[in-house]
Amino acid sequence: MNSERRSVSYVNTLSQTDWDLITAIIPEGAHVLDLGCGDCSLLGALVARKKVRGRGVDIDGARLMGGMALGLPVYQGDLDEGLADFADNAYDYVILNQTLQVVKHPQVVLREMMRIGRYGIVGFPNFGHWSLRTGIFFGGRAPKSPALPFEWYNTPNIRVLTIKDFRAFCREERLKIESEHYLILNKWRRRLPARMAANLMAHIGLFVVARQ
Amino acid sequence: MFIERQSVGRVKPRQFIFGGQEAPLVLDSGRTLSPVELVYETYGEPNASRSNAILVCHALSGDAHAAGIHDPHDTRVGWWDPMIGPGKAFDTDRYWVICANVIGGCKGSTGPNSTNPDTGQPFGSDFPLITIGDMVTAQRHLVDHLGIERLFCVVGGSMGGFQALEWSLRYPERVHTVICIAAGAQLSTQGIAFNAVGRHAITSDPDWQGGHYYGTPGPLRGLTSARMVAHITYLSEISLNHKFGRRLQSADRLSYDIRNEFAVESYLNHQGTRFTERFDANSYIYITKAMDYFDIVRTYGPLKDAFAAVAARYLVISYTSDWLFPTAQSKEIVRALIANDRDVSFVDIDSPHGHDAFLIETKRLTQIATAFLDGSQRSQPLE
Numbered sequence: 074m075n076s077e078r079r080s081v082s083y084v085n086t087l088s089q090t091d092w093d094l095i096t097a098i099i100p101e102g103a104h105v106l107d108l109g110c111g112d113c114s115l116l117g118a119l120v121a122r123k124k125v126r127g128r129g130v131d132i133d134g135a136r137l138m139g140g141m142a143l144g145l146p147v148y149q150g151d152l153d154e155g156l157a158d159f160a161d162n163a164y165d166y167v168i169l170n171q172t173l174q175v176v177k178h179p180q181v182v183l184r185e186m187m188r189i190g191r192y193g194i195v196g197f198p199n200f201g202h203w204s205l206r207t208g209i210f211f212g213g214r215a216p217k218s219p220a221l222p223f224e225w226y227n228t229p230n231i232r233v234l235t236i237k238d239f240r241a242f243c244r245e246e247r248l249k250i251e252s253e254h255y256l257i258l259n260k261w262r263r264r265l266p267a268r269m270a271a272n273l274m275a276h277i278g279l280f281v282v283a284r285q
Numbered sequence: 286m287f288i289e290r291q292s293v294g295r296v297k298p299r300q301f302i303f304g305g306q307e308a309p310l311v312l313d314s315g316r317t318l319s320p321v322e323l324v325y326e327t328y329g330e331p332n333a334s335r336s337n338a339i340l341v342c343h344a345l346s347g348d349a350h351a352a353g354i355h356d357p358h359d360t361r362v363g364w365w366d367p368m369i370g371p372g373k374a375f376d377t378d379r380y381w382v383i384c385a386n387v388i389g390g391c392k393g394s395t396g397p398n399s400t401n402p403d404t405g406q407p408f409g410s411d412f413p414l415i416t417i418g419d420m421v422t423a424q425r426h427l428v429d430h431l432g433i434e435r436l437f438c439v440v441g442g443s444m445g446g447f448q449a450l451e452w453s454l455r456y457p458e459r460v461h462t463v464i465c466i467a468a469g470a471q472l473s474t475q476g477i478a479f480n481a482v483g484r485h486a487i488t489s490d491p492d493w494q495g496g497h498y499y500g501t502p503g504p505l506r507g508l509t510s511a512r513m514v515a516h517i518t519y520l521s522e523i524s525l526n527h528k529f530g531r532r533l534q535s536a537d538r539l540s541y542d543i544r545n546e547f548a549v550e551s552y553l554n555h556q557g558t559r560f561t562e563r564f565d566a567n568s569y570i571y572i573t574k575a576m577d578y579f580d581i582v583r584t585y586g587p588l589k590d591a592f593a594a595v596a597a598r599y600l601v602i603s604y605t606s607d608w609l610f611p612t613a614q615s616k617e618i619v620r621a622l623i624a625n626d627r628d629v630s631f632v633d634i635d636s637p638h639g640h641d642a643f644l645i646e647t648k649r650l651t652q653i654a655t656a657f658l659d660g661s662q663r664s665q666p667l668e
Contacts, residue, residue: 128623134632138652141600144660147630148619158620 091115091170091196091279094254094261096122098194098281103165106130106190108152108182109172112139120145128164130156153177156185163189170196170279174230180246187248187284196279199255201235201272219276236271236278243282251281291370292362293328293353293377298393300324303426310388310423313578316413319402323427324393325349325385328369329377331431337667338433339375340424341365341384342441342448345515345572346564348392351384367647374651374658379667380437385427387420387448389572391565394423398499398565408567410496415571417444417579421451428459435459437665438658442466442643443610444572447579450618453597454585462598462661464654466643467607469614470588470621471580476609479518480573483511487566496567508566509557516556521606521639525549588621595622598664599629600657602650604642630657 092115099105103125107116110129117140119125129140129147140147150156153176167190169182174197176182186193198221205216215225223230234242236255243250254263255275271278301323304310309319326349331337341351343364352369354362369375375382386394389412397412404411428436439449439460446468453463472480487493490507498504517525529549533539545551585591599622603615612633622629634649636642643650 134634134653137630137632138656141630141653141656141660144663145630146598146628147632148623149632158616158623160624163623163626 090256090259090261091277092118094279095119095168095170095194095196098252099123099125099166102126104163105166105168106159106164107168107170108156108186109169109175110137110140110147112136113143113145113147114139115168115170116140116145117143152182152185155181156189159185159189161188162191164191166190166192166194168194170194171198173197174232174234176232179232179234183242183246187246187282191283192251193248193282194279195239195282196277197234197239198230199236199272199275199278200233201237202276203273206273236275239278239280243280247285248282249285251283253281254279291372292366293370295357296326296328296350296353296355296363298324298326298349298355300393301427301430303430310419310426312413312419313416314414318388318395318413320395321388321423321426322393322395322399323385323388323423325383325427326351326353326363327384328352328375328382329380331381331433332667334668335381335431335433336435336437336665337380338428338431338436339380339382339438339440340428340436340452341369341375341382342424342439342445342452343384343387344441344443344445345569345576346512346560347445348390349384349386349394350392352382364644365647368651368654374647374654375440376655380658383427383431385424387572387575388423389415389420389568389575391568396565397496397567397571407497407499409499410567410570412567412571414578415575417447417451417575418455418584420575421448421455424448424452425456425459435461435665437667438462438464438661440464440466440654441468443468443640444576444579446610447472447576450581451579453595453599454581454591457594457596460597461665462600462657464600464602464657465615465618466602466650467604467610467615467640469610470591470618471582472576473610473614476518477577479514479609480577482514484570484573486510486514487570490566493566496570498566504566505558505561508561508564508569509554511557511566511569512560512564513553513557516553518609519639519641521608521637523606523637524639524641527637528552588617589624592618592621592627593625595625595627597628598661599627600653601629601631602643602653603631603633604636604638604640604646605633606637607640607642609640 105125105127113129116127134149137147167186208216255271256277304321309317350363351365352363386392401408439452441449446465487507490504493504532548534551603612619631
């Protein structure tokens with residue numbers, strides 16, 4: 074119980090650092106759509122710090138009230154049903170942060186995302202992390218980590234992928250990877266040594282992708 | 286009656302008359318009304334700049350009495366009392382809330398039971414057909430009269446949602462925010478069909494007398510039937526089943542009687558009969574006609590073009606079990622607004638209560654409306 078609570082707060086800390094990174098990536102005044110925005114705290118930060126024009130999408134109407142109270146336009150919808158209400162090329166950036174692993178149809182969601190936005194920002198827990206590999210190898214149990222703290226029977230993370238998997242996906246989908254960022258030992262890195270080790274060492278991968 | 290602390294308490298309907306002979310109200314049909322009387326209520330107080338006004342638009346069978354009580358002996362409060370009052374969603378400590386009877390209605394605003402100045406008799410079916418746009422234009426006269434330049438919010442459910450949308454299209458510069466609940470950009474074919482059944486029930490009642498029945502009880506049976514049919518469309522299969530199931534009305538054995546056997550029959554009968562005590566059959570005809578005519582596409586062009594010129598912030602709300610105004614119809618509006626990059630929020634509330642949910646699910650609605658109105662003060666502070 075105690076350890077569970079600790080790990081959840083660790084994940085929350087991680088998402089704070091995500092925000093700093095995402096805020097750094099997105100240029101001033103950009104037009105941003107946040108998929109799986111929750112209570113819109115990231116979007117709120119982007120509006121405050123980068124003056125973006127933003128809209129949030131989430132399946133949970135109750136959480137969206139947070140965004141409404143910030144004066145942000147929000148849209149309750151299920152990403153798995155596609156985003157037909159959004160036109161092609163309508164946004165500069167579409168964010169899918171810590172959401173890819175919970176959708177039923179990641180390919181649909183990613184294709185929709187890249188139809189709507191010029192750039193996509195995709196952050197997800199890296200299932201290739203060494204602790205998960207050793208955990209399943211030696212422990213023989215479904216893996217858990219600070220970024221994946223749930224049991225197999227109650228995890229919202231129904232899609233398990235690695236950084237390498239996502240690179241391969243981008244190749245197959247003809248998406249251009251603009252930049253890759255890895256959370257290794259509590260710090261975001263992107264240079265070559267980190268890149269080599271990322272699939273083994275990173276808890277979280279964050280990609281900026283564009284259509285080719 | 287016990288007045289709860291969050292109630293607006295005792296309220297008095299007020300009257301506003303405009304459209305004298307020199308400036309009659311020109312209706313969408315081309316016909317005119319003169320003079321026009323509006324009966325309305327207000328709750329809370331205006332601020333110095335009158336920038337805190339919220340106009341509440343009522344639905345088909347609603348009226349201006351949205352909150353509080355008229356008389357200390359009243360056992361019933363206004364139709365949206367859980368939403369309007371101190372500390373409620375439409376917080377009368379902060380906002381000045383206004384609700385007016387639509388024209389065509391039967392609660393004081395000019396309608397078919399008003400006196401026709403040409404004949405000295407009630408209009409009856411000589412009353413001109415009106416549209417949602419006409420209702421809104423009449424409300425605009427009231428808003429002008431009250432010295433309000435820009436409404437902080439126009440809100441309504443069902444036909445009230447039609448009016449809220451119409452406000453933002455007809456007078457885009459006069460509306461800061463719109464809350465459109467359980468409505469759509471037009472009345473659906475199914476909606477028109479149900480209205481047609483209701484009107485048929487009234488006009489085929491011999492007591493309707495071609496619409497000139499005033500002075501007699503009028504087409505009570507027809508109006509009862511109309512309300513019974515309509516009432517079904519406001520509920521859902523789940524809520525009907527939950528409320529009544531196949532329960533029998535009086536016995537625990539089948540009586541094999543033509544009269545009411547099942548509880549749901551008796552309930553609908555009761556609802557229908559009670560409705561005739563408070564509603565005028567001609568008003569029912571005219572207001573349902575106004576709903577039938579409502580079609581943003583016909584009036585303003587394809588939705589994407591229609592919503593190109595709007596300036597308001599929108600909150601569009603639908604209910605999962607509403608089959609009279611299904612979620613998809615609300616989403617049409619949202620899609621058009623998003624296509625124009627307008628400020629729109631959309632929430633689909635999970636509820637078993639069907640179309641009537643906007644009157645029943647007030648807790649969720651309160652949270653959502655409060656958040657939206659709070660957020661809307663960022664772009665237009667109340668001062």
